Amino acid sequence: xxxxxxxxxxxxxxxxxxxxxxxxxxxxxxxxxxxxxxxxxxxxxxxxxxxxxxxxxxxxxxxxxxxxxxxxxxxxxxxxxxxxxxxxxxxxxxxxxxxxxxxxxxxxxxxxxxxxxxxxxxxxxxxxxxxxxxxxxxxxxxxxxxxxxxxxxxxxxxxxxxxxx
Amino acid sequence: xxxxxxxxxxxxxxxxxxxxxxxxxxxxxxxxxxxxxxxxxxxxxxxxxxxxxxxxxxxxxxxxxxxxxxxxxxxxxxxxxxxxxxxxxxxxxxxxxxxxxxxxxxxxxxxxxxxx
Numbered sequence: 623x624x625x626x627x628x629x630x631x632x633x634x635x636x637x638x639x640x641x642x643x644x645x646x647x648x649x650x651x652x653x654x655x656x657x658x659x660x661x662x663x664x665x666x667x668x669x670x671x672x673x674x675x676x677x678x679x680x681x682x683x684x685x686x687x688x689x690x691x692x693x694x695x696x697x698x699x700x701x702x703x704x705x706x707x708x709x710x711x712x713x714x715x716x717x718x719x720x721x722x723x724x725x726x727x728x729x730x731x732x733x734x735x736x737x738x739x740x741x742x743x744x745x746x747x748x749x750x751x752x753x754x755x756x757x758x759x760x761x762x763x764x765x766x767x768x769x770x771x772x773x774x775x776x777x778x779x780x781x782x783x784x785x786x787x
Numbered sequence: 788x789x790x791x792x793x794x795x796x797x798x799x800x801x802x803x804x805x806x807x808x809x810x811x812x813x814x815x816x817x818x819x820x821x822x823x824x825x826x827x828x829x830x831x832x833x834x835x836x837x838x839x840x841x842x843x844x845x846x847x848x849x850x851x852x853x854x855x856x857x858x859x860x861x862x863x864x865x866x867x868x869x870x871x872x873x874x875x876x877x878x879x880x881x882x883x884x885x886x887x888x889x890x891x892x893x894x895x896x897x898x899x900x901x902x903x
Binding site: 644679743 | 863882894900
């Protein structure tokens with residue numbers, strides 16, 4: 623089902639590594655956790671609901687310092703599909719790091735990693751989709767603190783109404 | 788690739804804002820919105836008091852803007868009080884941009900991890 627452009631984020635990156643290496647980094651839950659910054663206690667399996675704990679990433683010191691504040695919080699993921707060396711996907715609650723919020727009843731987004739051969743390695747495409755189903759209130763509260771947009775619009779509206787009484 | 792890593796999320800946020808602008812594309816709704824912006828949260832009774840349109844029509848307009856995430860309503864006694872959601876316009880785009888940046892950072896870590 624093709625999703626609207628507003629519903630998804632898509633990223634591509636060329637990884638200068640073998641398909642086996644990339645596949646292992648994605649689907650070995652310990653390896654995934656190492657670069658992402660989460661700790662899993664069990665291996666990934668299709669259809670499995672799992673709880674990970676946020677831990678600082680071992681790969682990047684700056685990110686690790688940022689993740690420190692969320693350390694110990696849990697993230698729920700549901701593994702969707704594992705098609706060996708080609709596709710790995712799971713569902714989760716995006717940006718679900720507010721311990722006061724119960725995300726359990728909210729829709730999850732789907733994260734999909736697809737591996738393609740490229741000249742110098744593996745072209746990895748990551749897609750996260752399903753944002754349109756996330757309640758607007760959640761999107762707002764996740765990243766509040768900027769009302770510049772509204773201030774500008776209100777000014778424009780007032781100007782418009784002055785000119786068009 | 789035809790789509791650069793930075794263009795996609797920006798385009799997404801523009802598309803996402805479209806329903807908001809559609810909801811505002813009506814003079815009556817703009818007036819109601821400007822009033823809520825200027826005078827703060829208000830009940831329908833107050834909004835209808837010095838207006839020449841009916842309560843029902845005002846309710847319809849407010850609900851349309853609520854559906855687009857521009858306004859929110861809360862209960863105050865028997866009345867519903869309407870107010871502008873101060874974050875709504877910029878949030879959708881900001882949210883996707885923030886998540887998009889998180890992915891950029893995560894993939895940079897993956898790159899470092901597998902190429903080490």
